Amino acid sequence: MTPSSKDTALQTTGSSNRPAVLVTGGAGYIGSHAVLALNDAGWQVAVIDDLSTGFRFAVPEGVAFYEGDIADRQLLARIFAEQEIGALMHFAGSIVVPESVERPLDYYHNNTVKSRALIEAAVDAGVPHILFSSTAATYGVPESSPVAEDAPRAPINPYGWSKLMTEQMLADASAAHDFNYCALRYFNVAGADPQAxxxxxxxxxxxxxxxxxxxxxxxxxxxxxxxxxYDTPDGTGVRDYIHVSDLAAAHVLALEALISQPERSLTMNCGYGRGFSVREVLDAVDRVTGTPIERRMAPRRAGDPASLVADPSRIRRHLSWAPRYDDLDTIIRHALEWERKLAEIRADSSDPA
Structure with missing residues (x-):
């Protein structure tokens, strides 16, 4: 395929050029939605997940599933060979900011050390494309808002540092080895699959x-x-909430971009470019559900910045990404529908609550 200009939108990759994709953490929240997006679009998908925070029921029937650790080199080599993997989407890791402050070494181990092992295994197997689940926490406390990708990266918690270190490993390894990568920096992911x-x-x-x-x-x-x-309009933290299915769609587009332009790597924000405060979100939940929630005021948590809002212009420009669920009430409705469905699943299964 002839590469398009860097300043023009990238076209959809033809099915004949689609590699098999290994999704790490594909039984987890965001990873499972990426699996759905890939599967719905006809990609061949395999999942590795240790089920420490993921759920087997989240992986669709017909998708190859391997229960195991992303640092298990023997298992990875077997998966790469058996599934003829040509692309990697890496979601596995620990994600709770306050917990990272309390247990920093766990986060550096799970998010950085294990990612290094995974990248090395992918390099050894000749996997040419890697997508990485990064975070807006790499920016720390931004000097301006909305925050663009070239803003200073100065994490204020171990979670952000653990992800930034992996971004750096990808950049260095990509320069030395034959693969390209995309780091997608998420803002606040919310909602659920519209089909529950x-x-x-x-x-x-x-x-x-x-x-x-x-x-x-x-x-x-x-x-x-x-x-x-906080120094925000109503004193509570402001975040850019992105629907998880829009985020999953961005991953598929990013993979197509890597395949279309194998000489180029990408780093892009994933957000809508608009922030809502904690109070505004809770007010919206009250409005959508008709059930007022009791709120308890508490001290700030360690590692939380006052405001994080994305500048999404780069991803919209390079991927022609057009979100379908850019609406706070819709995000809340889908989250509520899933919560009801989850109660049914747990009532009928042996999965722990």
Whole structure:
């Protein structure tokens, strides 16, 4: 395929050029939605997940599944060979910011050391394309908002540092070996598959919208608001909430971009470019559900910046990414529908609550 100009949108890759894709953490929240997006579009997909935070039911029937650790070199070599893997989407890792402050070495091990092992295995197997699940936490406290990809990276928590280190490993390894990569820096991911095939399922999750819909359904008594004295319009933290299915669609487009232009690597923000405060989100949950949530004011959490809002112009320009669910009420409705579906799944299965 003839590469297009760097300043023009990239075209959809033809099915004959589609490699098999290994998705790490594909039984988890974001990874499972990427698997759905790939599977729906006709890609050959395989999943590796140790099920420490993922769920076997999140992987669709017909998708090859391997239970194991992403640092298990023997297992990876077998998967790469058996599935003839030509691209890697890497989601596996630990993601809770306050926990990373309390347990930094765990985060550097899970997110950085294991990613190094995975990258090395991919290089040894000759995998030519790697997509990495990065984070807006790499920016720390941005000097301006919205934040663009060339803003200074200065993480304020071990989670952000662990992801930034992996970005650097990819950049250095790509320069020395024959592969290109895309690092997608997520802002606040929320919602669930519109068909209720997957969603945020981890018990004790800290995502605000997940916590809020659990409270609506009586699974929590209150929702804590961590910090009311930030330098924001209403004193609570402001975040850019992106629907998980829009994020999954961005991964498929990014993979097509890597295949279309194998000489180029990409780093892109994934957000909508608009922020909502904690109070605004909870007000929206009250409005959508008709069930007022009891709120408990609490001190700030360690490692939380006041505001994180994306400048998404680069991803829109290079991938022709057009979000379908850029609406806070829609995100909340889909999260609520999944929470109800999840209760049914757990009632009928042996998966832990």
């Amino acid at each position: 095939r997957s969603g945020q399922s981890t018990a004790g999750a800290t995502h605000l919208i997940k916590v809020a819909v659990e409270a609506v359904l009586g699974k929590r008594d209150t929702v804590s608001v961590f910090g009311t004295d």
